[in-house]
Amino acid sequence: MGEVDHDVIVIGAGPAGAAAAARLAACGRRVLVVERSHFPRFSIGESLLPQCMSHLEEAGLLESVLAADYQPKNGAAFTRNGLETAIDFREKFTPGWGTTFQVERADFDHRLIDGARDQGAEIEFGVTVTAFRADDDHPQVDVVDESGNARTLTARFVLDASGYGRVLARLEHLERDARQDPRTALFTHLEACPVDSSHDREKILIGVHPDDAGIWYWLIPFRHQRASVGVVGETERLEAHGATPAARWQALIDAEPRFRQLLEGARPTRPVEELSGYSADVTRLHGPGYVLLGNAGEFLDPVFSSGVTIALRSASLAAPLVDRQLGGDTVDWDAEFEQPLREGIETFRAFVDAWYDGRLQTIIFHADAPSDIKSRISAILAGYAWDRSNPFVSASRRHLDTLAAICKRQAVSDGPADIANTDSLQSMSDSSTEARS
Numbered sequence: 001m002g003e004v005d006h007d008v009i010v011i012g013a014g015p016a017g018a019a020a021a022a023r024l025a026a027c028g029r030r031v032l033v034v035e036r037s038h039f040p041r042f043s044i045g046e047s048l049l050p051q052c053m054s055h056l057e058e059a060g061l062l063e064s065v066l067a068a069d070y071q072p073k074n075g076a077a078f079t080r081n082g083l084e085t086a087i088d089f090r091e092k093f094t095p096g097w098g099t100t101f102q103v104e105r106a107d108f109d110h111r112l113i114d115g116a117r118d119q120g121a122e123i124e125f126g127v128t129v130t131a132f133r134a135d136d137d138h139p140q141v142d143v144v145d146e147s148g149n150a151r152t153l154t155a156r157f158v159l160d161a162s163g164y165g166r167v168l169a170r171l172e173h174l175e176r177d178a179r180q181d182p183r184t185a186l187f188t189h190l191e192a193c194p195v196d197s198s199h200d201r202e203k204i205l206i207g208v209h210p211d212d213a214g215i216w217y218w219l220i221p222f223r224h225q226r227a228s229v230g231v232v233g234e235t236e237r238l239e240a241h242g243a244t245p246a247a248r249w250q251a252l253i254d255a256e257p258r259f260r261q262l263l264e265g266a267r268p269t270r271p272v273e274e275l276s277g278y279s280a281d282v283t284r285l286h287g288p289g290y291v292l293l294g295n296a297g298e299f300l301d302p303v304f305s306s307g308v309t310i311a312l313r314s315a316s317l318a319a320p321l322v323d324r325q326l327g328g329d330t331v332d333w334d335a336e337f338e339q340p341l342r343e344g345i346e347t348f349r350a351f352v353d354a355w356y357d358g359r360l361q362t363i364i365f366h367a368d369a370p371s372d373i374k375s376r377i378s379a380i381l382a383g384y385a386w387d388r389s390n391p392f393v394s395a396s397r398r399h400l401d402t403l404a405a406i407c408k409r410q411a412v413s414d415g416p417a418d419i420a421n422t423d424s425l426q427s428m429s430d431s432s433t434e435a436r437s
């Protein structure tokens with residue numbers, strides 16, 4: 001065994017790795033982060049959720065994010081066939097932050113890892129993890145740098161925050177099928193976008209293809225009139241729209257009137273990129289001497305911008321447990337980490353499934369629901385997916401089924417304008433209040 005010169009090795013310097021490293025270093029642990037790329041580096045995943053903010057605060061990283069002058073975000077707007085609606089996170093049911101930011105990830109991730117270094121973590125860039133040996137007390141990782149120099153590092157605990165690198169999922173044979181259909185995303189950055197002020201820059205805009213509800217769009221405004229714009233759909237359905245990623249992206253933008261209007265004349269600043277097969281899952285999130293954080297464990301789908309929130313949540317749950325275990329306590333990783341983390345992921349999964357099978361689109365575009373129902377849905381979309389006092393967390397699928405069925409029935413019989421004070425929605429609102437009390 002090599003000499004143990006680090007308490008914790010963190011694989012990957014994205015949001016999950018940076019937040020975990022910052023917290024553990026602040027507790028006095030000797031932390032080494034190994035990152036294969038060099039920062040700043042591009043990453044997709046630019047629209048944060050308000051729930052992130054408290055996790056950044058716990059990691060001592062919020063101040064630096066607040067100082068960055070990112071584009072503020074207070075909600076999500078939706079558009080389909082000329083219909084527009086919006087959800088304001090500040091009207092959410094769960095207490096806590098109601099606003100957050102839309103961030104260029106190259107800058108954001110750089111800031112977070114600099115913050116972890118300021119708190120005492122050591123960071124090595126250009127270093128790739130190639131092998132791993134699990135062990136309760138002295139797990140080991142093999143790394144190689146860009147000159148080909150290989151080393152074995154021994155620690156007392158390893159946190160895998162390698163994101164799409166999925167280092168331990170591969171090396172420990174933990175991969176299992178993601179329970180999502182395989183989809184592809186096409187995206188780029190633009191300047192002079194959106195071209196007019198008719199879109200509220202403090203909201204992400206989600207659009208739906210007029211003829212294919214399985215294809216959706218994002219527009220994430222950044223500061224300085226820049227924006228990220230992407231399209232997501234099942235791979236084959238996207239491929240039908242052009243021969244190259246850029247041609248497909250443009251044809252799909254041209255097909256959606258609101259996006260076409262907001263992008264007319266905007267200038268791309270990056271080539272259109274295509275990303276497939278990003279949804280992933282693992283059989284378990286921990287093993288002897290290691291834990292998987294963020295995307296290195298499970299990634300659902302980008303539609304509700306939950307990725308960074310789940311990554312930060314996982315770091316926030318794991319770091320104090322690692323500290324306890326290194327201090328000599330026994331940690332029940334299933335009960336104290338995996339189950340609580342997966343609970344919120346299941347809430348997001350219920351919402352993602354309901355988006356793609358149409359139930360959530362029915363709710364979002366038709367339900368002028370009582371404000372207490374709206375505020376509960378707003379809380380989930382703001383990232384408060386772990387608040388069990390919200391019936392849309394404790395019984396997500398049942399409540400989404402009931403609400404979608406009511407909205408659908410009433411949209412057919414009355415039209416959207418009459419939904420607000422109808423008996424069924426009111427009684428659903430009453431019963432979810434009772435369920436809570």
Ligand code: FAD
Pocket residue numbers: 011012013014015016017034035036037043044045046047048049127128129130161162163164165166167185230275278293294295296299301302304305306307308309311
């Ligand atoms: P990452 O940010 O991926 O960081 C992992 C790091 O590990 C990387 O820097 C990588 O270089 C490093 N690494 C990998 N392998 C190795 C290795 N072998 N050795 C050393 N280092 C290694 N999330 C949101 O919150 N909002 C959004 O709007 C959003 N939009 C998205 C759109 C799309 C199309 C997709 C696919 C995802 C989106 N996401 C979004 C999800 C978001 O990108 C991820 O959830 C988030 O980046 C996960 O953070 P992380 O820290 O787990 O991993």
